Amino acid sequence: MKHILTAALTVTLMAQPVLAEDQTQPPAEEAEGFSLMEEGAKLFFKGIMQQMEPALDDLQQLSEDMEPALRQFVQEMGPALRDLMEKVDDITLYHPPELLPNGDIILRRKQPMPPERLPVPEKGEGEIDL
Template sequence: MKQILALTVAAALLCAPAMAEDAPESDMGEGLDLIEEGARMLMRGLMSEMEPALDALRDNVEQMGPALGEFVQSVGPAFGALLERIDDLRYYEAPEILPNGDIIMRRSPDAPAWEPEPDTTEIEL
C-alpha cells in the first residue's frame, strides 16, 4: 500500500509541472484574445464617435472645392511670379502688414547677399 501511495505521489509530482506549463499558455492565449477583442471594441467606438465629424469635414470640403479651385487659378500666377523674384523663402522674415494695407516681406539680416538674376529680355527702341 505504501508503494502504491508513493507511486501515486511521484506521478502527481511529475505531472504537476506539465499541467502548470499548459495552464499559462491557455491563460495567455485567452488573455491575448480578450485584449484583441477589447482593441476591436475600442476602435469601433472611436470610429462611431468620429463618424459625424468626418461627415461634416467631407461636406465642408465638397462645398469649398470650387471656391478653392477658383482661388488657386486667380492667385497661382501671381504667387509664381513672386517666387521667381525671390531666391528662397527661408531668407525672409514673416510678412508685415502696414496700416495702409501694404505687405512688406523683409529679408533676414543673417541671409546671404541677394543677387538678382540678370534680365535677359530685350527692349525694342
C-alpha cells in the same frame, strides 16, 4: 480625441509583448484569456470608429465645401504667386510681410543685398565727344 488616441496606442503597445512571446500552443486558460482580450480590443476599436465617424463625415463635408473656393483661389492667385516667387529668391531670407498705413505690403530682407557693382568702362569706351 487625444484621450481616445492615447488609449488606442496604449492597448496596441500592451499587445506587443504578448505577440512577441513564444508562439507554441498556450494552455487552455491563456488561450481563452487572449481571445477575451482580442474581443475586448475589437469592441474598443469598434466604439472608437463609431465615435469618430461623425467627425470624419464633417471633415469630408468641409473639404467638399472648400474645394471650389480653393480651386478659384489657385486660378486667380496662382500666376501672381508664381511671379512673386520668381522675384523672391529664397523666402527664408525675408522677414514676415508688413502692411504699411497706406496699404502697401513690403517684404524686408533679413540681410541687405550687397550693392551692385557697375562695370568700369575701359579707356575710350563709353565716352561721349562734345
